[in-house]
Amino acid sequence: MPGEFPIPPINEVNLDDVLAALADRLRRAVVLELMNRAPGEYPCSSFTLPKAKSTRTHHWRVLRQAGLIRQRDAGNGSFVRLRDEFTEHFPGLLEVVKAGDRASALTKSPASGTDADHS
Structure with missing residues (x-):
């Protein structure tokens, strides 16, 4: 597709690169947000990332290089979407990441309501 940034063939995508990409909380948040949105592509500017363009x-x-997303240039902006064939290549991986992120958020936030240990 013209304007699409290069990505590795799906058979060359390896777990080490994927996990390294997802180890960063900002990149993981982007992938999780893409998972939660309706299928399709979205402007890169619609994601919360650092303000510095180089970052x-x-x-x-x-x-992209980890094989998680497709990105295309469209004039003054670019658009991103999850790579369709990723879930076929690593079935269940993104769901595990999503569940782990949810569990991590629960352990970091204070419990709401009454605490059974303090009755």
Whole structure:
């Protein structure tokens, strides 16, 4: 597709690169947000990433090179979407990441309501 940034063939995508990309909380948040949105592509500018263009560019490049996303240039902006064939290549991986992120958020936030240990 014209304007699409290069990505590795799906059979060359390896787990080490994927896990390294997802180890960064900002990149993981982008992938999780893409998972939660309706299927399709979205403007890169619609994601919360650092303001410095070079830093945003770095995060998008890491996600592309890891094989997680597709990104295309469209004039003054670019668009991103999850790579369709990723879930076929690593079935269940993104769901595990999503569940782990949810569990991590629960352990970091204070419990609401009454605490059974303090009755």
